Amino acid sequence: xxxxMKRLTPGIALVLLIGNLAGIGTAGAxxxxxxYKMAHADAVAALDMAKKVGGEWRDARWKKSKAVKxxxxxxxxxxxxxxxxxAYAKMGDYEKATQYADIAKFQGxxxxxxxxxxxxxxxxF
Amino acid sequence: MKRxxxxxxxxxxxxxxxxxxxxxxxxxxxxxxxxxxxxxxxxFMDYAxxxxxxxxxxxxxxxxxxxxxxxxxxxDEGEKIWNTPFTNGKGFSDCFxxxxxxxxVKYPRWNAEAKKVETLEGQIVACQKANGEKPLKTxxxxxxxxxxxxxxxxxxxxxxxxxPQNDPGAVxxxxxxxxxxxxxxxxxxxxxxxxxxYNSGMQARGNLLSPVIGQVTHFPVWRGKWARATGGKDxxxxxxxxxxxxxxxVRAKPFKNQGDEYSNLEYFHQSMSNGLTIDAPDYxx
Numbered sequence: 001x002x003x004x005m006k007r008l009t010p011g012i013a014l015v016l017l018i019g020n021l022a023g024i025g026t027a028g029a030x031x032x033x034x035x036y037k038m039a040h041a042d043a044v045a046a047l048d049m050a051k052k053v054g055g056e057w058r059d060a061r062w063k064k065s066k067a068v069k070x071x072x073x074x075x076x077x078x079x080x081x082x083x084x085x086x087a088y089a090k091m092g093d094y095e096k097a098t099q100y101a102d103i104a105k106f107q108g109x110x111x112x113x114x115x116x117x118x119x120x121x122x123x124x125f
Numbered sequence: 126m127k128r129x130x131x132x133x134x135x136x137x138x139x140x141x142x143x144x145x146x147x148x149x150x151x152x153x154x155x156x157x158x159x160x161x162x163x164x165x166x167x168x169f170m171d172y173a174x175x176x177x178x179x180x181x182x183x184x185x186x187x188x189x190x191x192x193x194x195x196x197x198x199x200x201d202e203g204e205k206i207w208n209t210p211f212t213n214g215k216g217f218s219d220c221f222x223x224x225x226x227x228x229x230v231k232y233p234r235w236n237a238e239a240k241k242v243e244t245l246e247g248q249i250v251a252c253q254k255a256n257g258e259k260p261l262k263t264x265x266x267x268x269x270x271x272x273x274x275x276x277x278x279x280x281x282x283x284x285x286x287x288x289p290q291n292d293p294g295a296v297x298x299x300x301x302x303x304x305x306x307x308x309x310x311x312x313x314x315x316x317x318x319x320x321x322x323y324n325s326g327m328q329a330r331g332n333l334l335s336p337v338i339g340q341v342t343h344f345p346v347w348r349g350k351w352a353r354a355t356g357g358k359d360x361x362x363x364x365x366x367x368x369x370x371x372x373x374x375v376r377a378k379p380f381k382n383q384g385d386e387y388s389n390l391e392y393f394h395q396s397m398s399n400g401l402t403i404d405a406p407d408y409x410x
Contacts, residue, residue, distance in 0.1 A: 054386060056378040057312050107312070114314065121308040121316065123152070124323070125159045 036085075036094040039101035043082055046108025055115030060107040068100065081107065149288045149299060149396060156322070156397055160336050164326060172339030173401045175409065179326050180333050190408050196273065196347045199361060200406070203274030206267055211256045217271075220252035229279035229403060233286060233392045235295035242298050242388040245272055246363050250383070263382045264369070269345040269361035276345065276405035284342060284403060286396035298385075302393030305386060306337075311377030317394075320371075332410070341395045343407030350410065361406070364391060 043061075050056045059067035059080055066078035070087045079087065082104040088097035160172070164179070171178040177187045207225060210216045221228045232245040243251075246268055250260040261268040288299045306317045317337070320329060325336040344364040352360030365387045369379040380386040 054380070055310065058373055058376040058378050059312065060378070062378045111310075114309065118308045118310070121304055123155065123307055123318065125155060 031095045033089075033094050036089055036098045036101065039098045039105065040082075040085060040089070043085070043101045043105035043108060046105045046112065047082070048108075050108045050111035050115065053112060053115035055111035057107045057111045060104045060111070080104070148290065152303065153397060153399060156338060159322070160325070160338055164336070169400070170402065172336060172398075173342040173404055175335035175339055175343075176333040178339075179335075183333070187408065194347075194408070195352065195357075196361065196406055196408075199270045199347075199359070200274050200277060202267070203270035203272070206271045207274060211253075211258050213256055215256050217249070217252060220248070220255070225275055226278040226282075229276045229405075230282050230285065233388065233395055235289060235292060235298060235392070237289075237292055237294065240294045241385065242302075242392045244365075244383065244388050244391055245275065246365070247383045247388060263363065264366040265351070265359070265362045269363050269366075272363060273345040273361060273406040276343075276403060279403045280405065282403050284395060284398045284401050286392065286399060288392070288396065298389045299392055299396070301385075302389035302391065305390045306393055311372065311375035313375040315375045317371065337394070337397055339398055339401055341398045342401050342403055343405045343409075345406055346409050347406055348409050360408075364394075 047056060047061055050060075056062070059065045061080045061082035063080070063083070065080035065083070068081055068084040069076050069078055070084050071077075072087055072091075077087070081100045085097045085100035085104060088094070088100065157169075160167075167178060174184070177184040207217050218225075229245060232248065233242050235241075236243050246263050249268055249271060250263060253260045261271075289295045309316045309319065320334050321337040321340065325334050327334055341364060344367070345361050346367065347360040348362060349360060351362050352358070365382050368387050368390065369382070372379045
């Protein structure tokens with residue numbers, strides 16, 4: 001592993017970990033449509049906030065994202081987390097749909113927070 | 126109490142330091158000094174060769190690729206596009222002037238009336254629209270052929286993007302571009318500067334990271350990677366197409382091509398190569 005990746009990996013791992021926790025944390029409790037709908041609305045609201053400050057992440061809801069593989073009518077399709085949520089909801093799997101909506105929401109919240117943290121970004125030399 | 130005050134004062138100082146608007150020439154000097162320190166043996170003009178200036182083995186490979194430029198037909202097509210009249214009888218020279226060697230070096234620039242940064246590709250499209258033509262797509266294909274041909278006509282001239290310091294709109298656009306460059310974004314939480322300043326010259330996933338100075342002299346670029354994706358047919362892409370690629374690498378959502386974010390970024394980014402000679406188009410991995 002090179003020096004750059006070594007320096008970055010702990011940060012990335014943390015982000016991924018939190019991402020996963022956000023997904024798993026609420027999954028069990030939400031096999032129903034109403035919970036999914038709330039999670040979806042929350043995700044959209046969070047992503048809209050991130051968008052306003054230019055902080056959206058690639059795999060949250062970008063239509064060209066290939067982050068998540070979903071089996072749709074016997075075919076594997078690649079899509080964003082929010083699109084995966086919608087695809088699972090369409091198939092009636094509200095538990096998985098809610099999981100992916102929660103990940104999208106987390107990414108919206110984190111992207112917004114990141115942009116806020118970077119308000120005074122400039123050269124460090 | 127005294128210690129607390131000193132602490133508070135130090136905090137104020139650091140906030141001041143990052144928030145200070147240094148101005149274009151100070152930015153340029155600071156960046157050049159930083160790079161000079163980082164690469165004491167690299168001559169200024171050699172920055173135009175990007176990562177190849179820092180890796181002798183890759184440079185040899187690159188030189189042999191350059192002996193057989195894959196883009197000559199595309200440049201011919203670019204020239205044809207320049208010379209093809211619009212349906213209203215006018216042509217690109219009515220927008221850009223009749224000397225094609227004087228076009229590339231005008232951009233990017235601030236348009237004080239429209240209050241926005243104009244890029245070469247953005248103005249190609251604007252010219253088409255103003256003349257009732259169907260505008261070209263701005264990342265690749267014909268626009269890149271035309272832009273590359275115009276750049277090739279300017280070879281030997283120097284990049285010289287000047288931000289009018291007496292125009293607050295221009296200064297704000299430059300500052301926005303500068304902020305974009307230094308802002309960490311995406312799931313990997315990295316800024317352009319993290320790769321192309323602080324880690325320039327280092328390896329990242331098998332790539333040697335080029336220093337920001339010199340990154341624009343050869344655009345539109347012909348990339349082996351882009352060519353492979355089209356079965357070798359077309360490797361051309363504009364500078365803003367490259368921005369997309371780097372944003373995707375850090376898992377940030379790419380911004381709108383020729384939108385304000387990228388065009389402001391381009392204003393800052395190109396100006397950091399001021400003084401370097403245009404040598405376009407060129408091959409890159």
